[in-house]
Amino acid sequence: MMVPLDPADKLTSQRRIAEGDTVVVYERHDSMRAVAVRAGGVLQNRFGVFRHDDWIGRPFGSKVFGTGGGGGRDGGGKGGGKAGGGFVHLLAPTPELWTLVLSHRTQILYIADISLVVAYLELVPGCVVLESGTGSGSLTTSLARAVAPHGRVHTFDFHEQRAASAREDFERNGLSSLITVSVRDIQGEGFPDAHRAAADAVFLDLPQPWLAIPSVGLMLKQDGILCSFSPCIEQVQRACEAMRSCFTDIRTFEILLRTYEVRDGALNSGAANKEATVGSLPQKRRKFTAPGENADTAQKNSSVMVRPCSTARGHTGYLTFARLRVSDSQTES
Amino acid sequence: MEPPPPPPTGIPREAWEGCSVLLDINDGDRLAFSRLTPAATVKIGNRTCSLKPLVGRPFGTLFRVGADGLVPCTTADAPSRDDSMQDGVDGQVQDETRDNRSLVDNNTAQNLSSDDIETMKRDGATGDEIVEALIANSSTFGKKTVFSQEKYKLKKQKKYAPKVLLRRPSTRSICETYFKKSPSRIGFMRVDTLSLLLSMANIGAYSDVLVVDMVGGLIAGAVAERLGGTGYVCSTYLGSAPSSIDIIRMYNLSSDTVSRIVQVPLSDLCSMESSENTPSVLNGAAEREVVEPEDAQASLAQAVDVAVSDEKAQLSTEQPTDMEVSEPSLEVQDANSSLDCRGGDGSFASKSKPGKRPSPEKMKYWKEHGFSSVIVAAPDHEVESLVADLLPLLSYSAPFAIYHQHLEPLAKCMHTLQVSKRAIGLQLSEPWLREYQVLPSRTHPHMQMNAFGGYILSGTRIQNEQSSHQ
Numbered sequence: 001m002m003v004p005l006d007p008a009d010k011l012t013s014q015r016r017i018a019e020g021d022t023v024v025v026y027e028r029h030d031s032m033r034a035v036a037v038r039a040g041g042v043l044q045n046r047f048g049v050f051r052h053d054d055w056i057g058r059p060f061g062s063k064v065f066g067t068g069g070g071g072g073r074d075g076g077g078k079g080g081g082k083a084g085g086g087f088v089h090l091l092a093p094t095p096e097l098w099t100l101v102l103s104h105r106t107q108i109l110y111i112a113d114i115s116l117v118v119a120y121l122e123l124v125p126g127c128v129v130l131e132s133g134t135g136s137g138s139l140t141t142s143l144a145r146a147v148a149p150h151g152r153v154h155t156f157d158f159h160e161q162r163a164a165s166a167r168e169d170f171e172r173n174g175l176s177s178l179i180t181v182s183v184r185d186i187q188g189e190g191f192p193d194a195h196r197a198a199a200d201a202v203f204l205d206l207p208q209p210w211l212a213i214p215s216v217g218l219m220l221k222q223d224g225i226l227c228s229f230s231p232c233i234e235q236v237q238r239a240c241e242a243m244r245s246c247f248t249d250i251r252t253f254e255i256l257l258r259t260y261e262v263r264d265g266a267l268n269s270g271a272a273n274k275e276a277t278v279g280s281l282p283q284k285r286r287k288f289t290a291p292g293e294n295a296d297t298a299q300k301n302s303s304v305m306v307r308p309c310s311t312a313r314g315h316t317g318y319l320t321f322a323r324l325r326v327s328d329s330q331t332e333s
Numbered sequence: 334m335e336p337p338p339p340p341p342t343g344i345p346r347e348a349w350e351g352c353s354v355l356l357d358i359n360d361g362d363r364l365a366f367s368r369l370t371p372a373a374t375v376k377i378g379n380r381t382c383s384l385k386p387l388v389g390r391p392f393g394t395l396f397r398v399g400a401d402g403l404v405p406c407t408t409a410d411a412p413s414r415d416d417s418m419q420d421g422v423d424g425q426v427q428d429e430t431r432d433n434r435s436l437v438d439n440n441t442a443q444n445l446s447s448d449d450i451e452t453m454k455r456d457g458a459t460g461d462e463i464v465e466a467l468i469a470n471s472s473t474f475g476k477k478t479v480f481s482q483e484k485y486k487l488k489k490q491k492k493y494a495p496k497v498l499l500r501r502p503s504t505r506s507i508c509e510t511y512f513k514k515s516p517s518r519i520g521f522m523r524v525d526t527l528s529l530l531l532s533m534a535n536i537g538a539y540s541d542v543l544v545v546d547m548v549g550g551l552i553a554g555a556v557a558e559r560l561g562g563t564g565y566v567c568s569t570y571l572g573s574a575p576s577s578i579d580i581i582r583m584y585n586l587s588s589d590t591v592s593r594i595v596q597v598p599l600s601d602l603c604s605m606e607s608s609e610n611t612p613s614v615l616n617g618a619a620e621r622e623v624v625e626p627e628d629a630q631a632s633l634a635q636a637v638d639v640a641v642s643d644e645k646a647q648l649s650t651e652q653p654t655d656m657e658v659s660e661p662s663l664e665v666q667d668a669n670s671s672l673d674c675r676g677g678d679g680s681f682a683s684k685s686k687p688g689k690r691p692s693p694e695k696m697k698y699w700k701e702h703g704f705s706s707v708i709v710a711a712p713d714h715e716v717e718s719l720v721a722d723l724l725p726l727l728s729y730s731a732p733f734a735i736y737h738q739h740l741e742p743l744a745k746c747m748h749t750l751q752v753s754k755r756a757i758g759l760q761l762s763e764p765w766l767r768e769y770q771v772l773p774s775r776t777h778p779h780m781q782m783n784a785f786g787g788y789i790l791s792g793t794r795i796q797n798e799q800s801s802h803q
Contacts, residue, residue, distance in 0.1 A: 006540050007563070009539070010707075013799050020335055026793075029757070061728075061730030063796065095535070096535065112764060115532035122503045148538045223392045252768065254769070255765065256764070257765070258764075258765060259763075260740065260749075263748075292470065304747075
């Protein structure tokens with residue numbers, strides 16, 4: 001289960017992959033996909049042909065081999081041959097992995113924004129959160145984890161088909177009891193009255209969030225928290241303006257992640273022994289031993305070099321957080 | 334007084350006697366943790382005000398300093414920064430035509446003297462009345478731009494009509510407060526970094542989370558908050574004495590949640606056969622618990638010193654901040670009654686202290702099933718061998734997140750893990766956080782920015798092949 005609703009659901013080393021489970025097939029660091037395990041099912045990728053039956057009964061986190069593909073050797077029986085067949089790893093799905101494998105029907109939020117939203121909305125188990133729009137359900141899944149097992153995420157999208165796709169995803173991931181999906185135009189109609197003064201937090205990812213802000217003021221409990229995500233600064237300005245009458249503590253952030261890559265080996269000293277130069281590509285798997293050097297020298301030279309990756313996300317959106325003002329009637333004793 | 338029964342949604346909305354609160358004085362200028370005991374006070378300007386009026390009030394209530402002490406603000410009181418600068422009817426700010434070409438800063442603009450102001454105070458003038466008088470008696474006020482006028486008014490309000498905001502401590506506000514004024518105590522872990530650790534380690538209800546917390550308890554408390562009374566936080570430590578996890582006390586965790594924060598030496602986790610020694614180890618643990626309050630007091634005193642020296646070392650900022658890590662009254666009570674608070678703090682009843690040793694059954698369970706994830710925050714510590722010891726304790730396919738102040742140890746660790754193939758999905762990240770001022774015609778990033786919040790190495794443990802080449 002992506003989010004355990006019961007202590008028995010949680011992932012442990014004793015769990016075994018069963019038919020009906022969703023596994024995240026990890027091919028490479030930038031290549032993963034979600035697969036629903038079925039008896040007789042087959043996964044075909046550049047690393048080979050993988051039979052689901054070989055997976056059933058194994059623990060999550062296993063390495064499994066395919067047949068054909070990379071090595072060409074036909075491994076028989078469970079797990080295939082050790083050498084020759086390509087391999088993948090089978091991981092248990094988490095909201096983070098789901099964000100990386102889900103199908104993008106819309107632009108999605110990634111882990112940096114998601115983690116800051118969950119922390120700044122101060123979500124804990126039992127909370128009630130409203131969200132609009134649902135989009136592809138990337139954030140929604142993390143919100144569900146934060147409020148499980150007794151909290152609720154009520155998410156709204158004005159696009160009927162996308163709402164249906166999201167609902168299907170949540171069902172397949174075992175999250176239906178935590179998440180309700182409704183079709184509604186929040187900008188035009190506001191949130192439903194049923195949630196008045198019942199929400200601990202509200203998240204907006206809308207083109208014109210200022211239209212929804214008065215409604216948010218009615219939905220939140222006192223001191224409840226709003227987050228509005230907007231790619232453009234003009235949207236942020238208009239949203240903040242709309243917040244000033246009912247909200248306080250209005251803060252706007254940008255968060256980005258810089259990643260680093262590591263590689264093995266010493267720098268070129270410029271003297272002779274050109275054999276010792278390392279390639280410009282990261283060498284992740286092979287221990288560095290250049291021809292002409294013995295093992296001892298290789299050990300002494302095994303320093304790790306690290307530098308930032310050259311590609312990075314430049315911008316996703318601005319996150320604006322605000323708290324609902326405590327009203328007078330609540331401050332008078 | 335017992336804390337109110339936890340509401341169905343899990344967040345208490347009103348302060349109760351004995352609860353831990355965060356006082357936000359003058360819009361973030363000064364932050365102070367406190368506990369609402371009968372004797373608790375806060376110093377505002379040159380006045381010491383009792384915190385009694387805060388009991389029973391909703392979190393988020395703003396207080397002003399009245400004649401008899403703290404009084405909740407009503408809308409009749411002067412508006413705060415958020416609704417000054419109302420826009421014109423059409424929503425556009427009038428274009429500002431004034432500028433500062435003729436304004437000379439020679440300290441002659443204000444006609445009221447400090448004696449005049451003292452007289453006004455004695456005559457019972459409110460802070461807001463004093464601010465109005467200052468504005469009326471300023472010869473340059475009318476010549477300033479509307480932005481400058483607003484800035485001037487806010488500055489005077491902060492001095493003569495200070496406001497105190499009652500805030501509920503949460504992971505985010507606790508981390509931000511420590512980061513602002515005592516960052517070394519939390520290993521320079523910024524709030525976005527902490528948030529990432531919690532997400533990357535898949536923290537959620539029912540998880541059994543292994544934690545190495547050498548940042549004062551910030552991680553243990555944050556994880557416990559996200560577990561909501563389920564699962565366990567197993568805080569493991571190196572050597573024979575646990576490091577302080579005092580920061581947990583700020584969180585207002587329920588006694589049930591607190592009882593699920595356990596401490597055990599890493600050596601015991603790694604060799605679970607030593608469970609036969611439980612009785613003597615338990616005595617040892619009890620001794621350590623008794624020792625803890627003194628440690629707590631010493632570490633709190635240290636923290637205050639750190640705060641002071643940090644202030645000196647810190648470059649001057651736009652908004653000078655200062656933070657009390659704990660009120661003096663809090664320390665005294667700790668010395669008398671271990672972690673209990675004399676005000677009857679229900680969240681730390683003596684039967685459910687954090688940091689107890691886990692039961693042998695629990696240890697056995699974790700040995701057989703593994704932990705759901707591990708978070709390491711040992712910002713000054715060597716990482717590689719620590720991770721080598723911790724990884725086998727995780728369930729297969731369990732994520733891990735390792736925080737460090739320095740890049741090189743994490744890079745070395747990442748490389749080792751890549752070569753040994755004990756983990757996949759490895760990522761070495763540095764989060765970047767920038768805050769913006771958003772005001773009509775004045776939107777831009779804040780002038781001051783924090784440039785460093787730590788590094789994170791994250792990944793997922795995989796099952797090794799039987800014949801692994803090491």
